[in-house]
Amino acid sequence: MKKIIIGLAITLSLIIIGTIVLYQRSTITYTRAQADTVAFVRERTNLDQVSDFHWFNGTETYLTVTGTNEEGQERIYIVQQDGGQITSFSAENTISEQEAVRMTREARDPVKILNARIGMIDDTPVWEISYRNENDRLGYYIVNLQTGEWLRTIDNI
Template identity: 50%
Template sequence: MKKVIIGLVLTLSVIIVGAIYVYQTAHAPYAQAEQETITFLKERTDLNDVKDFYWYNGEKTTFTVRGSNESDEEKYYIVKPDGGTVITLDVAETLSEQNARKMATDATDLKRILDAKIGLMEDTPVWEVTYKNENDRLGYYIIDLKTGEWMRSVDNI
């Protein structure tokens, strides 16, 4: 009986260590992109304190950081990795994540929201709300970050 318990403990230990390794390996590109983007922004902008990081893969990949500057003004810093261009927006002048999620919920037959992130679509800052619909299929609801206007929906993917 002792050998069985030791065998089970060893097996569970290997499974747990393996799961941790797989998670860290899968998460490494995200963590690296986040760190590199924050470092880039702190060197080139007035970013002082980081609150959120968004990785958007639409037409082109963009990285967005929500943070504050030394004057405690909250801003979005949207970075285009292909040229290093930074677009800075005042958070107070944009649609909040909570409102973007509510708009997607009100406009679609969704079962649950998976994620909301900021990116660029045709050089327009947008919220992309990712959700699962009633059929358990993936959908996207895209809203203009500045005006709150609906731009595009993609459903049943």
């Protein structure tokens, strides 16, 4: 009986360690991109405190850092992955994540909101809200970050 308990403990320990290693390996790219983007933005702007990070993949990849600058103003910094061009906005001149999600709920009536991320489409800053519809299919609702104007919907993926 003692051997069985030791065997189960070892097996359980290996499963837990394997799960931890798998999780770390699966998130290392995201974690590294976040750290590199924050450092890049801090070097080139007056970003002080970071509040959020978004990774957006459209026709191009954009990495977004939101936070406050040294003057305490809420800012959004959108970094183009290829080339490193930074586009910056005052958060007070944009719609909030909550507002973008509310607009998505009203327009699409999703079963579940998966996430919201900031990016750029054709030089227009956007909120991309991903969701699951009633058929458990993936959808995206995209609105202009500055005006809240609906730009496009991609549904039933």
